[in-house]
Amino acid sequence: MAKxxxxxxxxxxxxKIWGTVTFIAIIVFLIWTLTPLFIMVVSSFKDLREAFxxxxxxxWKGVVQFFQFSPTGRxxxxxxxxxxxxxxxxxxxxxxxxxxxxxAVILGSLAAYGLARGRIPxxxxxxxxxxxxxxxxxxxxxxxxxxxFSAIGLLEASRWRNLLCLILAYxxxxxxxxxxxxxxxxxxxxxxLEEAARVDGCSDFKAFWDIILPLAKPGIVAAxxxxxxxxxxxxxxxxxxxxxxxxxLPVATAELHSTVDIQWGxxxxxxxxxxxxxxxxxLLIKKYLVQGLTMGAVRQ
Amino acid sequence: MAKVTIDRVWKRYGKVEAVxxxxxxxxxxxxxxxxxxxxxxxxxxxxxxxxxxxxxxGTISIGDRVVNEVEPKDRDVAMVFExxxxxPHKTVFENMAYPLRLRSHKYSSAQIKERVKHAAETLEIxxxxxxxxxxxxxxxRQRVAIGRAIVREPxxxxxxEPISHLDAKLRTHMRGELKHLQKVLNATxxxxxxxxxxxxxxxxxxxxxxLGVLQQFAIPDEIFxxxxxxxxxxxxxxxxxNFINCRLDVDxxxxxxxxxxxxxxxxxxxxGKIESNGSRFTGSLGVIxxxxxxxxxxxxxKTSEESFPxxxxxxxxxxxxxxxxxxxxxxxxKLKTSIDFEPRMGDRIWxxxxxxxxxLFDPETSKAFF
Numbered sequence: 001m002a003k004x005x006x007x008x009x010x011x012x013x014x015x016k017i018w019g020t021v022t023f024i025a026i027i028v029f030l031i032w033t034l035t036p037l038f039i040m041v042v043s044s045f046k047d048l049r050e051a052f053x054x055x056x057x058x059x060w061k062g063v064v065q066f067f068q069f070s071p072t073g074r075x076x077x078x079x080x081x082x083x084x085x086x087x088x089x090x091x092x093x094x095x096x097x098x099x100x101x102x103x104a105v106i107l108g109s110l111a112a113y114g115l116a117r118g119r120i121p122x123x124x125x126x127x128x129x130x131x132x133x134x135x136x137x138x139x140x141x142x143x144x145x146x147x148x149f150s151a152i153g154l155l156e157a158s159r160w161r162n163l164l165c166l167i168l169a170y171x172x173x174x175x176x177x178x179x180x181x182x183x184x185x186x187x188x189x190x191x192x193l194e195e196a197a198r199v200d201g202c203s204d205f206k207a208f209w210d211i212i213l214p215l216a217k218p219g220i221v222a223a224x225x226x227x228x229x230x231x232x233x234x235x236x237x238x239x240x241x242x243x244x245x246x247x248x249l250p251v252a253t254a255e256l257h258s259t260v261d262i263q264w265g266x267x268x269x270x271x272x273x274x275x276x277x278x279x280x281x282x283l284l285i286k287k288y289l290v291q292g293l294t295m296g297a298v299r300q
Numbered sequence: 301m302a303k304v305t306i307d308r309v310w311k312r313y314g315k316v317e318a319v320x321x322x323x324x325x326x327x328x329x330x331x332x333x334x335x336x337x338x339x340x341x342x343x344x345x346x347x348x349x350x351x352x353x354x355x356x357x358g359t360i361s362i363g364d365r366v367v368n369e370v371e372p373k374d375r376d377v378a379m380v381f382e383x384x385x386x387x388p389h390k391t392v393f394e395n396m397a398y399p400l401r402l403r404s405h406k407y408s409s410a411q412i413k414e415r416v417k418h419a420a421e422t423l424e425i426x427x428x429x430x431x432x433x434x435x436x437x438x439x440x441r442q443r444v445a446i447g448r449a450i451v452r453e454p455x456x457x458x459x460x461e462p463i464s465h466l467d468a469k470l471r472t473h474m475r476g477e478l479k480h481l482q483k484v485l486n487a488t489x490x491x492x493x494x495x496x497x498x499x500x501x502x503x504x505x506x507x508x509x510x511l512g513v514l515q516q517f518a519i520p521d522e523i524f525x526x527x528x529x530x531x532x533x534x535x536x537x538x539x540x541x542n543f544i545n546c547r548l549d550v551d552x553x554x555x556x557x558x559x560x561x562x563x564x565x566x567x568x569x570x571x572g573k574i575e576s577n578g579s580r581f582t583g584s585l586g587v588i589x590x591x592x593x594x595x596x597x598x599x600x601x602k603t604s605e606e607s608f609p610x611x612x613x614x615x616x617x618x619x620x621x622x623x624x625x626x627x628x629x630x631x632x633x634k635l636k637t638s639i640d641f642e643p644r645m646g647d648r649i650w651x652x653x654x655x656x657x658x659x660l661f662d663p664e665t666s667k668a669f670f
Contacts, residue, residue, distance in 0.1 A: 195352050196385035198372040199458075200448070201402035214389045 037275060044268035045071045051264065075265035079273075086270060088159075089252040096163055096238075096248060097231035100170030105224045107171075108178025109216070113208060115179070116186035127183065134176040138236050145169055149241060162246035169237040174227035181226065185219030186212065218288040225285045229278050249274050301488045302363035302455040303328045304349060309358030311344045311512075318344040320512040322358070326456075326490055326505075331482050333503035334492045337535070341512040342492045343460055349490060350379050350458050362455055373402075378449035379458040382465070384441045386433040386448075393429040396420065396447045403452070419451045422481070439470045446478075450485060457482075457489040464495065475501055496536045500524060508532050525657075530666040533590050533659055539623060539634040544589045545663065550581045557589060557660075561629035562608035567655055573670040574660070587669070590659035593623065593636035597652040600643075607652040612643045626651070 043051040050069040055062020079086040114120060115127055145168075149155050154165045189212055197207035213220070238248040247255075253270040256263040304326040311319035319341040326332040334342035347353040349360055351372035359366050367375050378399070386395050393416055400412045407415070420426040423443045433441060442462060449457055463474045479502045482489050493499055499506045500520045507517045508531075516528045527533035533541045546559045548566075555566035566574075574581075597603070610626035610633065617639060624635040624643060628651070635651070643649055660669040 190383060190385070192381045192383050192385035193387065195350075195372075196379065196381060196448075197387075197398075198352070199350055199375075199377060199379045200399040201373045203371070203373060206402075211387055 037279075040268055040275070041272050042066070044075055044265075044272045045069075045073065047072055047074070048265050051268070075269035076273075079266055079269050084266070086249070086252060086273075089247050089249050090273065092159075092163060092166075092242065092246050093232060093249040096166040096170060096242075096246070097228050097234075099167045100174055100231045101224050101227040103167070103171050104174035104178040104227045105182075105220055108175055108182050108223060109213070109220060111175075111179045112182035113186045113212065116183050117191070127180070130176045131180040134173065134180065138173070141172065142236070142240065145172070146240065155241070155243070157243065157245050159245040162242055165241035166237060166246060166248070169241055170227075170231040170234065174230055177230070178223045178227055181223045182216065182219055185216045189215050222285050222288045225281045225288075228281065232274075232278055301328050301486060303330075304332075304456055304488065304490060305359075305361040306345065306349070307359045307361070309345070309348065309360060310356045311341065311348060311353060312356040318512050319348070322509075322512075322514050324507050324514060324517050326488060328488055329486050331479070331489045331491065331502060331504045333499040333506045334490065334509060335494070335496060335499040335503075335506050335535075336509035336515075337494055339511075340509040342494075342509050345509075346379075346458050346460055346490060346492045349456070350377055351375050376455045377458055378452065378454040378456075380442075380445045380449050380460065380462040382461040384433075384445040384462075386441055386444055388433050390432075391429065392420075392425065392431050392433070392436070392444050392447075395433065395444055396429075396451050399448060399452045415451050416447075419447045422450070422484075423447050439466055439474070442466060442474070446481070450481070453485075455488065457487050459489065459491040461493055462491075463498070464493065471498075478502065497538060500536065508535065510535075526668075526670075527590075527659065528668055530588060530590070530661045530668075533661070533668070537592055539593045539636065541590045541592050541659070542631075542633045543661070544591070544628070544631050544633070546587055546589045547584050548581060548587045548660070549584045555581075557587070558584075559589075559629065561610075561631075562606065564606050564653060564655070564658075570655065570658075570670065577670050579669050586663050588661040588663050588666075589653075590661055591633075591653050592657065593634045595654045595657035596633075596635050597654060598624070598635055598637050598641060599650050599652075602650050604652060607650045609648050610651050612645055612647045612649060614645060615643060624649075 046069045053062075053065055055065060078084070111130075115123055115130075120126065146155070149165045149168070154161045154168075193211050193215070194202075194204075194207040197211045198204065202210060233250065234248075235250045235254065238246075238251045239254075242248050242251060249270065253267060253274060256267045256270065306322055306324050309319060309322045310317065318339075322341070322345060324332075334345055336342045344353060348355050349362075351367065351370060355368050359368055361367060362375060362377070387398065390398065396416045396419060397412050400407045400415060416429070417426065420429055423446060425440060425443045425447060428436060428440060428444070433444070436444065445462065459478075463471050463478070466474060475498060478491075481487075482502075491499075491502065499508075500523070503520055505517065505519055506523050508515045508523060510531050516523055516532045518526075523532060523536055527536065527541075530543065534543070544559060546557045549556045549558050555571050557564040557566065597607075599607070602609075608628065610628045613625040613627055613632065615625070616623040620639055622637050622639050622641060624637055624641070626633050626635060626649065633651075661667065662669065
């Protein structure tokens with residue numbers, strides 16, 4: 001009896017220690033990841049003089065100074081007036097990443113559903129081949145893609161042609177991810193549901209549309225957001241295929257840093273515009289990823 | 301409603317033959333049970349009727365129409381699945397209304413509402429129409445699944461072990477409910493089950509299958525009392541039939557079943573039945589005696605020349621009956637007796653076989669001699 005009590009007390013202590021260690025690790029991780037973002041967002045609303053009042057190491061009063069500033073939207077205004085106008089870059093980013101993500105999710109859903117139902121010979125090999133496309137480093141496909149796009153005239157200096165290049169390049173990388181990600185969602189949906197729908201009077205596509213898609217919605221939304229983040233954050237494709245005509249937000253932001261001038265105010269504002277939408281979406285995805293799929297339809 | 305004809309149907313999954321040359325007919329308004337153990341091909345057969353599995357060979361007709369190439373949606377059948385397969389994102393009302401909504405050219409909104417309400421009232425789930433499937437108990441989900449099938453009055457109802465996952469009490473209740481429903485709706489129903497009690501108590505006719513082959517297709521009484529082979533005899537009945545290896549000694553007109561523990565003379569009427577079946581015996585040959593647990597007369601003393609001793613192994617009281625396991629010269633035999641018969645473990649008791657209820661099987665082919 002006493003021995004059992006002793007063991008359970010030791011276990012409790014062990015649990016408590018692990019809990020504390022985990023908590024501290026999470027806090028350190030959060031500070032490590034969120035502080036730069038926080039400094040960027042806050043500084044984007046500061047005058048440059050205030051933004052560069054960086055406290056010395058160990059100067060805790062300086063930390064208070066960090067929060068003492070008169071907020072200004074000057075840098076944001078500058079992004080859209082004067083010599084620079086970021087509107088087309090934002091539009092390019094939105095168009096390229098949204099289009100690629102929509103295409104990837106539509107095609108990905110259909111492919112993933114087909115693979116999940118496993119009526120295709122060699123389906124395992126096809127699945128592996130699809131995901132192996134995603135494993136290739138971006139630079140490995142850059143030259144062949146460049147050559148293909150060049151051959152079909154998509155690299156000529158035209159905004160829409162270059163945007164199409166970006167959409168195709170992003171889709172190339174998002175689609176395998178969407179297929180791989182969605183396949184497991186479809187696999188979790190019991191086949192009896194679509195069989196019931198087919199007996200009830202649905203065609204195969206109607207059963208997919210009416211019954212399977214709504215159940216896979218959390219997965220589809222999650223896949224869409226992840227594809228969107230991948231495309232939105234891309235720099236390398238955009239810098240090569242987007243060129244000057246279809247410059248995206250990350251490329252435009254990078255160009256604010258030149259050999260003669262570093263426009264910190266605009267960089268901070270543009271960085272904030274780049275990060276905030278994706279951060280919001282990141283928070284949204286959490287809800288969908290944890291959402292159950294079958295919701296008690298089939299006897300567990 | 302319509303009859304269903306399954307004509308020389310085969311189902312192959314690669315090299316595996318799940319259904320072999322199956323021929324049977326479910327008459328209009330008939331309650332047909334496909335009975336058999338797991339993997340016997342009963343579910344594959346049902347799924348072929350539904351159109352969810354392709355037919356490898358043979359034809360299936362619903363009414364006068366061959367449906368081999370007809371899509372499930374166009375077969376006018378309704379199916380209740382073992383897992384219920386309710387649409388989790390739709391309410392109970394929408395689940396039941398869905399087959400009607402897919403035929404919106406046929407039913408107006410008011411008609412859909414009326415039909416769902418009527419079906420829900422029949423199944424006593426009219427108070428659950430606004431709930432989601434996850435909010436229902438197993439029994440309620442099963443009723444909704446049946447409701448979804450009955451709203452549109454299909455030609456054939458297909459049920460794939462619909463009550464096998466309910467608890468014993470609810471299952472007994474639902475057996476009666478389903479049988480009543482089938483009679484009220486005048487429905488043609490094909491019902492798959494592995495539970496022989498379900499089949500015996502509900503079906504108009506039972507098709508009993510094993511390893512993809514139809515063993516016997518008959519009314520429950522015939523399946524129970526005149527099994528065509530040892531498999532059917534052993535599968536139907538609880539506890540199952542006892543099988544004892546014996547010899548049949550044929551000496552001119554006197555036929556005797558001989559075992560180390562007993563010698564039973566075959567009465568002339570039984571002999572006549574065996575002979576009329578085409579079997580001709582001479583000398584001595586091995587046979588398998590089949591006796592149901594309830595077909596023994598049990599007593600504490602030797603009552604006749606043909607009664608034989610057995611030693612009580614264990615007893616299992618079951619309310620009104622008692623199952624008594626005994627050993628007869630090394631063979632384990634189950635008896636079903638009145639609860640008032642209370643032997644103790646190790647007791648010697650005397651058994652006599654009710655001759656008109658005994659069965660004889662060929663040990664080589666497992667077929668019944670009569």
